[in-house]
Amino acid sequence: MAVLRPFDKLPALNSAVLLLVGSDEGLQQKLAEAMLREKKNFKINIWLMRAGQCYLITSQLLRLWPQFTNTAGQLGCLCFSDSLKNVEASLAHVDASFFLGKVCFLVTGVGRVNYCSVEMNAIWKLGEVYCSPVLFCELELEGIRVATAQRLLRMLQICAGHVPGVSALSFGSLMRNFADD
Amino acid sequence: MQRRQSSKTPKQPLQVHHKNQTDLSAWRKGGRIDLENSVQNDQSPNDQKNDSKQDSLEQALSYFEKVQDRVSLKKNDVLQKHLNTVESIALQRGLPPEGFDVLLNVALSGKLADTVNTRLLKSLVPASVIPENSVISSVSWLCVSKCSSNIQLLFLRWLITVFDFIDHKEQLHALYGFFFSFLQDEKMCPYVCHLLYLLTRKESVKPFRIRRLLDLQAKMGMQSHLQALLSLYKLFCPELVTITLPGKMKTYFKNSEGPWKAAINTVRRRNQENSPVSRLLFLGTAQPQSRKRKWNTQLIIPASSTNQNNLEEDREKNHVDLYSMNESFPVEQLQTFSQLLQNIHHLEFPSQMGSVLTNPLLLHYMNCIKDESIYLRLYYWMGQTLQEECTWCVADSQYEEEFKDFLETVYKTECFLQEGFSSCEEFLYRSLPLWDGFCCRSQILRLVSWIPLSSFSEMKSHLYDPLAQLFFTSSLYFKCSVLESLKELLQNWLNWHVIHLDSESDSQVYSSNTTLSGLVNVVAELIHFVGWISTAALRLENNPTFLLYFILDFYETVCDMYLRYNLPLLIMPPAGVFYPALLSMDSVSLNQLCYIMYRYRTNLVAAKQNELSKKKILQFKFSSQTYQEYNQYIIAMVGCLWTSSAFQKDIHPQGLRMDDELLKKTTVQEFKTSFNIVYHPAMMGYAVLFLQQAWPDDTTFNFSLIKGKKWNWYLEYLYAQGLKGLKVFIESSINRVSQASHSKAGNVQV
Numbered sequence: 001m002a003v004l005r006p007f008d009k010l011p012a013l014n015s016a017v018l019l020l021v022g023s024d025e026g027l028q029q030k031l032a033e034a035m036l037r038e039k040k041n042f043k044i045n046i047w048l049m050r051a052g053q054c055y056l057i058t059s060q061l062l063r064l065w066p067q068f069t070n071t072a073g074q075l076g077c078l079c080f081s082d083s084l085k086n087v088e089a090s091l092a093h094v095d096a097s098f099f100l101g102k103v104c105f106l107v108t109g110v111g112r113v114n115y116c117s118v119e120m121n122a123i124w125k126l127g128e129v130y131c132s133p134v135l136f137c138e139l140e141l142e143g144i145r146v147a148t149a150q151r152l153l154r155m156l157q158i159c160a161g162h163v164p165g166v167s168a169l170s171f172g173s174l175m176r177n178f179a180d181d
Numbered sequence: 182m183q184r185r186q187s188s189k190t191p192k193q194p195l196q197v198h199h200k201n202q203t204d205l206s207a208w209r210k211g212g213r214i215d216l217e218n219s220v221q222n223d224q225s226p227n228d229q230k231n232d233s234k235q236d237s238l239e240q241a242l243s244y245f246e247k248v249q250d251r252v253s254l255k256k257n258d259v260l261q262k263h264l265n266t267v268e269s270i271a272l273q274r275g276l277p278p279e280g281f282d283v284l285l286n287v288a289l290s291g292k293l294a295d296t297v298n299t300r301l302l303k304s305l306v307p308a309s310v311i312p313e314n315s316v317i318s319s320v321s322w323l324c325v326s327k328c329s330s331n332i333q334l335l336f337l338r339w340l341i342t343v344f345d346f347i348d349h350k351e352q353l354h355a356l357y358g359f360f361f362s363f364l365q366d367e368k369m370c371p372y373v374c375h376l377l378y379l380l381t382r383k384e385s386v387k388p389f390r391i392r393r394l395l396d397l398q399a400k401m402g403m404q405s406h407l408q409a410l411l412s413l414y415k416l417f418c419p420e421l422v423t424i425t426l427p428g429k430m431k432t433y434f435k436n437s438e439g440p441w442k443a444a445i446n447t448v449r450r451r452n453q454e455n456s457p458v459s460r461l462l463f464l465g466t467a468q469p470q471s472r473k474r475k476w477n478t479q480l481i482i483p484a485s486s487t488n489q490n491n492l493e494e495d496r497e498k499n500h501v502d503l504y505s506m507n508e509s510f511p512v513e514q515l516q517t518f519s520q521l522l523q524n525i526h527h528l529e530f531p532s533q534m535g536s537v538l539t540n541p542l543l544l545h546y547m548n549c550i551k552d553e554s555i556y557l558r559l560y561y562w563m564g565q566t567l568q569e570e571c572t573w574c575v576a577d578s579q580y581e582e583e584f585k586d587f588l589e590t591v592y593k594t595e596c597f598l599q600e601g602f603s604s605c606e607e608f609l610y611r612s613l614p615l616w617d618g619f620c621c622r623s624q625i626l627r628l629v630s631w632i633p634l635s636s637f638s639e640m641k642s643h644l645y646d647p648l649a650q651l652f653f654t655s656s657l658y659f660k661c662s663v664l665e666s667l668k669e670l671l672q673n674w675l676n677w678h679v680i681h682l683d684s685e686s687d688s689q690v691y692s693s694n695t696t697l698s699g700l701v702n703v704v705a706e707l708i709h710f711v712g713w714i715s716t717a718a719l720r721l722e723n724n725p726t727f728l729l730y731f732i733l734d735f736y737e738t739v740c741d742m743y744l745r746y747n748l749p750l751l752i753m754p755p756a757g758v759f760y761p762a763l764l765s766m767d768s769v770s771l772n773q774l775c776y777i778m779y780r781y782r783t784n785l786v787a788a789k790q791n792e793l794s795k796k797k798i799l800q801f802k803f804s805s806q807t808y809q810e811y812n813q814y815i816i817a818m819v820g821c822l823w824t825s826s827a828f829q830k831d832i833h834p835q836g837l838r839m840d841d842e843l844l845k846k847t848t849v850q851e852f853k854t855s856f857n858i859v860y861h862p863a864m865m866g867y868a869v870l871f872l873q874q875a876w877p878d879d880t881t882f883n884f885s886l887i888k889g890k891k892w893n894w895y896l897e898y899l900y901a902q903g904l905k906g907l908k909v910f911i912e913s914s915i916n917r918v919s920q921a922s923h924s925k926a927g928n929v930q931v
Contacts, residue, residue, distance in 0.1 A: 133650055137617045147619035151654040174717050
């Protein structure tokens with residue numbers, strides 16, 4: 001199985017790549033559009049991946065990689081918005097150490113899980129295991145989608161190394177809790 | 182199932198009841214409401230417009246009133262027709278008050294089949310209020326066991342759902358013992374507990390009831406509904422309930438709202454839109470409703486909240502009888518503060534606790550009587566409402582505006598009472614981890630500022646962690662709003678401390694986790710948290726002045742805690758905040774920092790003096806670390822701004838100290854003076870203007886001219902420009918040996 005490894009590709013300045021992994025293509029598309037509409041001072045490439053074909057993620061990525069090393073180059077952020085099972089399956093195909101600090105889980109439909117504490121615990125645990133933040137959003141609603149897009153862009157900018165003095169790793173540890181340090 | 186014919190007249194059950202219940206005299210004393218009267222009162226023109234519908238409802242009601250035999254639904258078209266009429270009108274417009282008596286009687290008397298009874302009960306959606314006496318008579322039907330247990334359960338659930346619609350509850354309270362006896366029934370127990378929870382007042386708590394509840398708990402195990410009732414009893418009479426109960430529960434009662442809630446909401450919405458006159462039912466003390474919203478309707482006091490007879494008498498006389506001690510003053514007539522003062526001895530809270538929120542007079546009253554049960558009623562109502570209606574929990578944006586208004590009202594009430602509500606705290610703790618940071622943003626952040634003091638571990642996992650995640654990923658403006666509300670949170674805690682310090686004799690003040698040391702710890706944790714997120718935010722956002730302003734604003738409160746709020750705690754800002762402010766490009770930040778350092782100095786000197794004079798044995802002493810940190814900062818600051826020796830003298834580990842060799846390599850000339858009050862990037866603009874005024878002919882901008890006497894002029898010029906912080910800082914922290922000499926300035930260390 002092909003696995004994405006660190007130092008396979010070198011970063012380029014002033015551009016960032018975002019990988020959205022999920023099964024709801026309509027929402028993915030909308031979120032990506034919202035992100036593209038936002039004002040930003042760096043180039044952004046968004047790749048939408050279907051988690052249903054999670055075995056394709058890495059090989060597809062590697063196949064596409066040469067194409068966007070020329071134009072963009074830097075993988076900034078990997079987002080999963082999907083059912084827990086699919087996300088877990090997809091995660092098996094990425095080198096967790098490479099993506100450390102660059103993964104973020106989007107959880108939608110909080111209203112429906114609200115009363116189901118087991119599911120919530122599983123989500124918190126996923127975030128903990130992968131040392132990655134969990135964002136809650138209702139992507140169906142315009143306002144929240146825009147707000148989420150802004151937050152993701154902000155994270156992408158930091159993870160892509162565009163903020164001096166802050167690396168993806170240090171940001172990741174920042175996002176993990178305050179009394180730990 | 183009992184399907185016998187019943188020949189009872191509606192009045193009979195009361196007598197049966199009388200035998201079983203000892204306390205019915207109270208019910209009788211209360212006097213009955215004139216049914217016809219209420220019919221007239223409650224008729225809205227909307228009904229009149231729709232005469233045919235009204236007629237068919239009246240026909241249906243009179244049919245149900247007269248129906249004697251058990252009638253089969255399948256075979257009887259008349260029954261079917263009337264049942265359909267009742268159902269459709271109930272779901273569309275709700276039922277008028279007079280309908281409840283008839284329908285409850287027929288549904289609970291067991292005359293008809295259970296399917297019919299269920300349908301009747303399910304259609305009991307109030308258009309305005311439910312008369313208490315209809316509830317009372319139906320409770321008496323329960324007692325004679327004419328209806329099946331399923332119907333009994335359904336009735337209880339209905340009663341819980343519509344509890345707030347019952348016009349008054351004095352007589353219902355008198356039936357407390359009757360409801361209590363239903364606890365034995367295992368199936369009904371949870372619902373009866375819920376109902377009792379709503380009904381319980383201090384006088385209802387009796388030793389024999391507590392014993393009964395404990396017995397039940399021993400028999401049935403720890404049930405959340407029993408615990409809820411027990412904890413309520415314990416709150417009223419802690420001396421009687423000695424067992425320990427688990428602290429906070431997620432939910433005490435299962436959602437018992439059944440099929441009515443949605444219908445009630447639609448009916449209320451519809452009625453408000455269609456007939457402005459139906460507002461007459463709600464003699465609101467708030468301003469007339471321009472926007473008709475679900476929240477607002479809950480917040481208005483219904484006219485029938487107190488005894489209707491009183492109401493009418495008062496209307497006739499059109500004056501307030503000062504001496505009628507035994508009669509309560511109807512709250513909906515309370516309009517002015519002097520009325521409140523005159524009637525404060527016989528005011529009664531409305532049945533709908535939510536209406537208190539919009540009524541400043543009742544809030545005054547609430548504040549004044551300090552009745553625990555009033556707060557409990559309010560918290561219960563609010564907790565339920567917040568849980569049910571939270572927009573991002575139900576993922577429905579339709580009601581967002583209404584929810585915002587509601588949160589706004591809650592916030593204003595908290596400000597008014599100067600008190601955080603525990604139901605609000607629970608709501609925030611539950612929902613902040615799931616918040617997207619967008620929905621109702623300003624309302625949520627304002628509510629955060631009223632979170633009551635609680636233990637650190639709780640605040641960390643419920644408040645700090647989720648807030649930090651949102652903070653770091655959100656915009657600059659969100660960051661500033663978070664800082665602002667945390668500043669208000671700190672101020673609210675400190676105010677609380679000051680107020681309670683004055684009334685320290687009050688034994689309730691420092692309970693469990695709010696001892697003075699507890700308070701100091703929680704406040705310290707908040708300040709450390711803000712220090713931490715501020716440092717990170719300044720780095721992430723590249724030190725914008727806007728953000729720095731909010732951070733320093735927070736520290737303006739922190740630096741004065743000892744003198745202004747009498748709290749034995751001072752915490753210096755972290756280096757990640759201090760140095761960006763000191764080297765800021767903006768004179769506003771620098772000036773703010775100067776003021777803060779001056780206040781730190783004043784507080785620390787006062788603390789030291791207190792300590793030295795030993796007037797009283799101090800429970801808390803500032804650690805030497807605080808003094809040390811202050812001294813390090815002040816050395817750096819004076820070195821920067823005044824003596825031009827920051828790079829040599831700064832001894833802070835994260836400070837500016839640099840070797841001369843290294844500095845020379847930068848090829849910056851005159852690096853020593855580059856941060857004094859003339860050359861500092863935040864001050865240079867002033868220096869230029871000063872030079873232009875002092876030497877209008879000189880265009881070379883020779884800053885080195887500012888020295889000696891001119892240095893003093895320059896200072897005066899700066900002070901005149903409004904840099905008051907700089908003024909107090911220089912005057913307090915810099916010991917100027919002689920007015921003429923600028924080089925011989927030293928600093929004072931504490």
